[in-house]
Amino acid sequence: MSDFDYDLFVIGAGSGGVRASRIAASHGARVAVAEEYRVGGTCVIRGCVPKKLLVYGSHFAEDLSDARRFGWDTKGATFDWPTLRDNVAAEVDRLEGLYGQTFANNKVEVFHERATLSGPQSIKLASGKEITARTILVATGAWPSVPPIPGADLGITSNEVFHLPALPKRAVIAGAGYIANEFAGIFNELGVEVTLVTRGDKMLRSYDQEIVEKLVGISREKGIDIRMNFPFKGAQKQADGSILIDGGDAGMIETDLLMWAIGRVPNTANLGLEEVGVSLDATGAVVVGADNRTNIESIYAVGDVTNRVQLTPVAIREGHAFADSVFGNNPQTIDYGCIPTAVFSNPPIAGVGLTEEEARAKLADVKIYRSDFRAMKNVLAGRNERALYKMIVDGATDKVVGLHLIGPDSGEILQAAAIAVKAGLTKQAFDDTVALHPSMAEELVLMK
Known part of the structure; x- marks a missing residue:
């Protein structure tokens, strides 16, 4: 019998953690996973899956308009936000159930509570239970960043946007990345007056700028107010419930909803990583080698928490490679070249x-x-x-x-x-x- 409770303990049941758990278990490892929120992680629960469903929903606005030229009578068509919101939530629930079945089918034990490192081969659960594991995998993903300015807490992030009780009349989305541009397109098509603002002078810096300039132009033609070089100074609630955003010399903006989409930071706070001696970089990301191992021999990390490439398919491949390498006697590394990416803007x-x-x-x-x-x-x-x-x-x-x-x-x-x-x-x-x-x-x- 092993001296450890498990061969592998995974902290985080997102895309990378789920894949690593399943593959390690298929190689005969005794695996456990701790997830403090919902099984499925950012992509399934509050990221790419529900967001893409909102994109599909928003596209019907233009499709219904275009349909008239194709002979369809669409008079009387109306949109109901709660219907879309609740149907998307139901699909997320269904997918979460499938992930749970995957764990059960592979005999992976799941602890639905927060887990922190208490040693190189030990974990402490929120319930107080201590667990030991020969190998620990950190797969806690990333978390939306919020700027340290007065009134920042008046805004929401991509975590909360899927649960809005009603659509606002006006929305300000702060950011220049894919989340900001995608939700600008979604809200705009659903009839919200959208202002997209960024501190810098460019959108989507990692993409080909000729393509990006084309997107900016089309977005403006569709009615999205895009403002560059907008330095956020603060935000305050007004008597009528609206939010007044201070942009310094760039002026003030009044809105009903403020959404922060200014980036995502590795979710490593208060996990016990530094106390155990795991090296983190300046952004808080777990530093790993090509084999996904940290500077502590028994601790590995995959996915957004490493801040290498924050994409779900990359996390899945990293998790698979980790499990094959450590438990399948088949060393694997990831080729990060030529990774296709998309922004589901409009x-x-x-x-x-x-x-x-x-x-x-x-x-x-x-x-x-x-x-x-x-x-x-x-x-x-x-x-x-x-x-x-x-x-x-x-x-x-x-x-x-x-x-x-x-x-x-x-x-x-x-x-x-x-x-x-x-x-x-x-x-x-x-x-x-x-x-x-x-x-x-x-x-x-x-x-x-």
Whole structure:
């Protein structure tokens, strides 16, 4: 018998923790997981899954408008926020149940309470119970950041936005990343007057800036008030219940809802990591090597808590690699190159590989190919909104080193195309592929 209660104890039942637990158990490990909130983590409970469902719901506003040009009579169509909100919540409940079944099917024991480290191989639960484990995995994810300014507590974050009792008339969303832009699009389509503000002078800095500028322009055309260089000084509640936001020299904004979407920080506070001696970086992220191990031999970490790449599919791969390496006698590491990403804004953008800015800084010869077009559906609908596909090519090798899209279904289209970029295919390989007509995706093989 082992001297430990478990072979693996996982703190956090999000995407990375769930995958690591399941795979470790399949290798014969005795596994336990502690989750203080709900099984499923940020993505399933309060992140990408419910948010994407809200995106789908918001799209019907434009679809119903466009439908008239396609012969449909949509007079009398109305929107009811509680219906969408509650149906999304029910789907989240269903998915949480499936995650629970996964644990049960793999004989993973779940403690529904907070767990902290009390030693290199020991854990203390909120109930006071002490547990020992040969290996500990920290998979506690990240948490929305809120600025240290007066009145910051008057705002909500992406944690609370899914539970609004009613939609506000006006909303200010603070941030320049994917969460800010996605919720700006959602609220705007649902009839909220949206102001999107950021301290800096750019949106979505990690994306190709030509694509981002296109998104900013379209967003403004759709009625979203976007303000750059807005220095938040504070916020205060007014007598009528509204919020007055002080932007210093940039002016004041009055709103009914303030939402912070200014980034996410590793969720490491008060976990006992520093007391045990686990190294954290300046952001509070757990420092790990390529094998996901910390400086303490028995403690590992995966997912957003490491602040390497804050994406659900990356956390899942890291969790799987950890379990195969430690419990499956099959050492695995993650290749972080050419990870496709998308922003489900309105319209969505997606990218993989080098941006034009990155390519010009890295390569001696860069060729850029573009396709600027109007989707067939938009043409008949009388909508002037245009899509832009952009291909970045290494002129010395003809390899496609980046693809960046803005337009309907960009994320769906990019997934398959990302395989070609990852595989190092050339522009000629794209040119040699017969177009699938009529489709938006055919533009990928028609760029000259």
